[in-house]
Amino acid sequence: MPRLSHPLNKAEVAQLALQPGSHPVGGSLFLLVRGPGRAYWVHRYRDPKRTNVSIYSSEGFGSYPKVSLAQARKRLDEANVTRRNGAEMPRKRSQAVAGESFAQVAMDYLNHHADEWSAKSLARYRTLLKYAASLDNVPVNLITTRQIADVLRPIWDGPTNRGGKLRSLIERILTGKVTPNPAAWDVLSLPEYKLALKAPETKSHPAMPASEIPAFVKRLDMKRAADRAILLVILTGVRRSEATGATWGEFDLANKRWLIPAARMKTGKDHFVPLSDAAIACVGELGAPNDLVFSGAQGHDALRLSKRFGLPYDLHGFRTSFGSWAEENGYRTNVIQMMLAHRKKDDKGHALGAQDTAYMRATLFEERRNLHDAWAALVISGTR
DSSP: OOOOOHHHHHHHHHHHHHTTTTEEEEEEEEEEEEEEEEEEEEEEEEOOOOSSTTTTEEEEEEEETOOOTHHHHHHHHHHHHHHHHHHHOOOOSSSSOTTBHHHHHHHHHHHHHGGHHHHHHHHHHHHHHHHHHGGSSSSSGOOHHHHHHHHHGGTTTTOOOOHHHHHHHHHHTTTTTSSOTTHHHHTTGGGGGGOOOOOOOOOOOOOOGGGHHHHHHHTOOOTHHHHHHHHHHHHHHHHHHHHHOOOGGGEEEEGGGEEEOGSSSSSSEEEEEEEEHHHHHHHOOOOOSBTTTTTOSSGGGOOOOOHHHHHHOOOOOHHHHHHHHHTTTOOOOHHHHHHHOOBBOTTSBOOOHHHHHHTTTTTTTTHHHHHHEEEEEHHTTTGO
């Protein structure tokens, strides 16, 4: 773990709380900052039962500034005494209602968001939660990261990324209920939990070359909701479900942007999409906020290029078409990744860490808008 020349004082800690990341404060005490107003005290220590010196365990001491620096250091001293005496460190998670079980909280979460998801998505989430049945009767304020890791490990290496999807779902369910969140990846990724990321063996989606897209778009019938949804996918780089599940209330046409809420995103985070004039034309005139924009375009066949047009391509492959075109035309890697709502990367294609990405929440929106407009000019060039 990082070493400091001196333990930090109150003023220095206050400055750290403004900088996302994991910051050493002195000894084995860290300040974990996940965003504005989201700072937590963490005690990281080497497990004496393990011989691998790179493996650490961690325990939370509460949120900052609710728990002051002096209080956190006092808890650290108590924790060190407890561990030296051979006892397990207690987990204190006071934000959850006492006695609230995981099953209750999960059910509340699903019911609260049910109107935002398709019946298929809701059924998929309920199926995923069956793998977490061992947590059902556990009060959420007592759930440990190790318990979650034990739930995930049997399904972690499956070909459909079921384990990763369940981890993300559990994290969302517990968000706001317990602090720090025991399902957060920055903790579960520690070697001791044996959930290391592996390169998935996935089959690429057949992608249409960018040069063929203008002629294809000319074949679309803009009177059909399904065809307008297809064009929106091409123009914005969103996933099929993000387009077909769009409601009128998500669009701010005056400012030419579309907010896809976190509950509908694969990443579990809100995604702002700049809208070109061509994309706005796909949406049309605004309707009731909760109504679907592309009502009737939810069926698989309606959006299947092989079925509708006899083409050997996949709708999802247009994301690849866009990404390849943007790279070939010199656009920055990180701007492309943000348009596709992928994990942020630097301009060399390397994934950025939590501290780096936190500084990029401005989302390079205008740069992305310029990219959207340039891509749209190519996409619709065959219709002029």
